[in-house]
Amino acid sequence: MDNLMDLLAGFGNVVTPANLLIALVGVTVGTAVGVLPGIGPAMTVALLLPITYGMDPTQAFIMFAGIFYGGMYGGSTTSILLNTPGESSSVITALEGNRMAKAGRAAQALATAAIGSFVAGTIGTLLLVLVTPAVVSFAISLGAPDFLAIIVLAFIAVTAVLGSSRVRGFASLLLGLVIGLIGIDLVTGQQRLTLGIPQLADGIDVVVVAVGIFAVGEALWVAAHLRRKAGEVIPVGQPWLGRKDWGRSWKPWLRGAAFGFPFGAIPAGGAEIPTFLSYVTERKLTKHPEEFGKGAIEGVAGPEAANNASAAGTLVPMLAIGLPTNATAAIMLAAFQSYGIQPGPLLFERESTLVWTLIASLFIGNLLLLVLNLPLAPVWAKLLRIPRPYLYAGILFFASMGAYAVNAQAIDLFLLLLLGLIGFGMRRFGLPVLPLIIGVILGPMAERQGRMALQLSGGDLSGLIGGPVSYVVYSVIALILLWPLARRYVRRAQRERLPA
Amino acid sequence: MTTMNDTAPRSAARDPQGGRSADRAQYGVCAFLALVGIAVIVDTSLLDAVTTTNDPIGPRPVPMLLGALLIVVSVVYAIDVARGGTGEPEGGEDVDLTASMNWRTVLLLVAVFVANALLIDWLGWVISGSLLFWGSAIALGSRRYFLGLAIAITLSLITFYAFAIGLGVNLPAGVLRGIL
Numbered sequence: 001m002d003n004l005m006d007l008l009a010g011f012g013n014v015v016t017p018a019n020l021l022i023a024l025v026g027v028t029v030g031t032a033v034g035v036l037p038g039i040g041p042a043m044t045v046a047l048l049l050p051i052t053y054g055m056d057p058t059q060a061f062i063m064f065a066g067i068f069y070g071g072m073y074g075g076s077t078t079s080i081l082l083n084t085p086g087e088s089s090s091v092i093t094a095l096e097g098n099r100m101a102k103a104g105r106a107a108q109a110l111a112t113a114a115i116g117s118f119v120a121g122t123i124g125t126l127l128l129v130l131v132t133p134a135v136v137s138f139a140i141s142l143g144a145p146d147f148l149a150i151i152v153l154a155f156i157a158v159t160a161v162l163g164s165s166r167v168r169g170f171a172s173l174l175l176g177l178v179i180g181l182i183g184i185d186l187v188t189g190q191q192r193l194t195l196g197i198p199q200l201a202d203g204i205d206v207v208v209v210a211v212g213i214f215a216v217g218e219a220l221w222v223a224a225h226l227r228r229k230a231g232e233v234i235p236v237g238q239p240w241l242g243r244k245d246w247g248r249s250w251k252p253w254l255r256g257a258a259f260g261f262p263f264g265a266i267p268a269g270g271a272e273i274p275t276f277l278s279y280v281t282e283r284k285l286t287k288h289p290e291e292f293g294k295g296a297i298e299g300v301a302g303p304e305a306a307n308n309a310s311a312a313g314t315l316v317p318m319l320a321i322g323l324p325t326n327a328t329a330a331i332m333l334a335a336f337q338s339y340g341i342q343p344g345p346l347l348f349e350r351e352s353t354l355v356w357t358l359i360a361s362l363f364i365g366n367l368l369l370l371v372l373n374l375p376l377a378p379v380w381a382k383l384l385r386i387p388r389p390y391l392y393a394g395i396l397f398f399a400s401m402g403a404y405a406v407n408a409q410a411i412d413l414f415l416l417l418l419l420g421l422i423g424f425g426m427r428r429f430g431l432p433v434l435p436l437i438i439g440v441i442l443g444p445m446a447e448r449q450g451r452m453a454l455q456l457s458g459g460d461l462s463g464l465i466g467g468p469v470s471y472v473v474y475s476v477i478a479l480i481l482l483w484p485l486a487r488r489y490v491r492r493a494q495r496e497r498l499p500a
Numbered sequence: 501m502t503t504m505n506d507t508a509p510r511s512a513a514r515d516p517q518g519g520r521s522a523d524r525a526q527y528g529v530c531a532f533l534a535l536v537g538i539a540v541i542v543d544t545s546l547l548d549a550v551t552t553t554n555d556p557i558g559p560r561p562v563p564m565l566l567g568a569l570l571i572v573v574s575v576v577y578a579i580d581v582a583r584g585g586t587g588e589p590e591g592g593e594d595v596d597l598t599a600s601m602n603w604r605t606v607l608l609l610v611a612v613f614v615a616n617a618l619l620i621d622w623l624g625w626v627i628s629g630s631l632l633f634w635g636s637a638i639a640l641g642s643r644r645y646f647l648g649l650a651i652a653i654t655l656s657l658i659t660f661y662a663f664a665i666g667l668g669v670n671l672p673a674g675v676l677r678g679i680l
Binding site: 037038050051052053054055078082164165167168170171174175177178181185187188190192193216218219220221222223224225226227228387388389390392393394396397398400401404405406407408410413414417420421424425427428429430431447450451454455458459 | 577590639
């Protein structure tokens with residue numbers, strides 16, 4: 001019941017005219033930037049993070065909550081009206097959504113996505129309120145070796161489970177870990193990998209890394225391959241749902257939310273798996289199987305709900321353990337750190353007001369999004385026609401502004417370019433970006449926990465493995481790593497059996 | 501975009517004899533990873549091996565481990581490439597992977613970007629940011645020079661007043677200090 005009181009107090013903090021205005025600005029800007037082609041939710045949050053630098057933490061996080069859900073929703077608008085989405089979480093939405101739009105049902109596709117996002121976002125945020133305290137009380141009992149194990153699990157999960165090539169995933173992760181090493185070692189005060197450059201002593205700011213890899217890398221990559229003709233945007237009026245479409249949508253929304261939240265909350269989370277599962281389920285359960293592949297509304301409603309619920313799910317490990325499981329959560333974590341706040345089990349004790357205000361603003365942002373998006377959809381659709389030279393020039397412009405604003409030093413712009421070129425190379429060679437970001441953020445944390453564990457054991461390496469929690473976690477890691485090997489043997493055994 | 505090729509076996513990307521010429525540039529990535537690994541190891545070996553009872557391992561083992569792992573990964577990567585492995589270039593709304601890489605645009609963008617980094621403290625954000633936007637738009641193929649310049653100046657003035665003066669974000673006024 002305490003949590004409920006805290007949440008109500010959080011609502012109290014948000015519902016002042018000034019803070020509601022901030023939430024509204026966050027949602028609007030987040031959606032507007034998220035709609036722009038080539039800008040996914042993670043890049044939206046990274047690009048817009050610097051505009052909150054001058055605010056106090058509470059207001060910054062109210063705006064952030066709006067940007068977070070706004071960016072998510074903006075991405076789905078793009079995939080419905082333009083197809084071929086930039087971010088993997090919207091790929092499934094585009095399957096049916098774009099076909100609905102082509103068949104003249106863009107208004108219904110956008111409406112079921114908007115309302116589904118609202119329903120799933122609200123359910124997801126409610127579950128966040130219910131689940132997080134339990135995760136916190138579990139996490140508070142964990143020691144340094146357990147934390148180390150959980151962080152290692154996050155590393156392995158993002159590299160080995162997501163993405164198609166493990167060696168490329170590990171290459172990306174290691175680059176991220178090395179970037180995370182740069183700066184003064186906090187225990188001994190020695191400079192590592194700073195090359196004698198004084199500005200590198202504090203390390204490279206995570207915002208600079210994220211903006212460089214996502215925004216600059218993407219802009220350069222697209223510039224090298226810019227389509228002569230921009231993709232075709234389907235015109236749309238005011239989104240609305242008829243009675244029949246409501247009837248076909250509400251069950252997929254609920255099922256999608258049920259798929260999305262748990263997958264978002266586990267370390268190997270992300271939205272790819274739940275959106276796919278939701279799509280497959282809806283295709284199986286639908287009464288209109290003939291429409292699938294031609295624009296079935298269930299195929300938009302379910303995955304869109306799964307996408308949003310999983311976004312809420314990723315906040316559970318992010319807030320309760322300090323563990324980001326996707327790129328957007330990783331940048332949220334960086335935002336906390338830039339205010340000197342460390343997410344984790346102690347967050348709810350130390351920054352109780354701030355956290356509950358953030359959660360309350362998630363509810364309010366979600367509601368504002370629904371109110372805003374239904375009437376404004378035609379405006380968002382216009383944003384999709386923005387001439388591409390201006391769009392990518394604008395991305396470089398805002399990326400430079402944000403990176404400079406972090407420390408007000410021009411050297412960050414050179415770092416930004418260097419990271420952008422790394423991001424460009426990674427896109428060229430098919431190296432996944434997420435492991436790098438996770439490595440930059442969690443690497444220093446992993447080292448700190450590891451050294452703390454060894455301090456407790458007096459330098460004995462057995463100190464790295466703690467109690468039952470770390471046994472379980474390391475077994476899971478072993479399973480993930482050995483799985484392809486095992487699968488190969490199973491396949492070979494089956495193949496040998498077949499000819500006989 | 502759907503063609504008859506869709507019926508070809510999906511595993512072509514992994515097949516050395518699959519008709520697609522191997523992507524040899526990938527060896528460059530392996531070399532880069534190995535070089536980073538060596539650099540990390542060299543830098544770390546120059547550190548003092550400080551250990552105390554509070555910190556039994558000191559600052560060296562973690563970077564040493566990462567350097568070694570980078571070298572291992574670069575070798576495994578090279579083996580994968582030699583066996584015909586390729587990474588799939590990233591697609592996107594505005595990406596046309598069928599056309600060849602347009603290096604001229606990329607180099608022009610890098611030049612404009614560097615110019616902004618060199619000029620920002622002296623000229624201030626409003627001027628250098630305008631040049632950044634205008635130059636990038638032209639590099640990306642915009643031919644409406646005056647419109648582009650107008651947008652660039654408007655955008656940098658708006659961001660300067662809204663963020664630097666309104667929200668307290670760090671942006672330099674440069675030579676226009678006192679005028680803006």
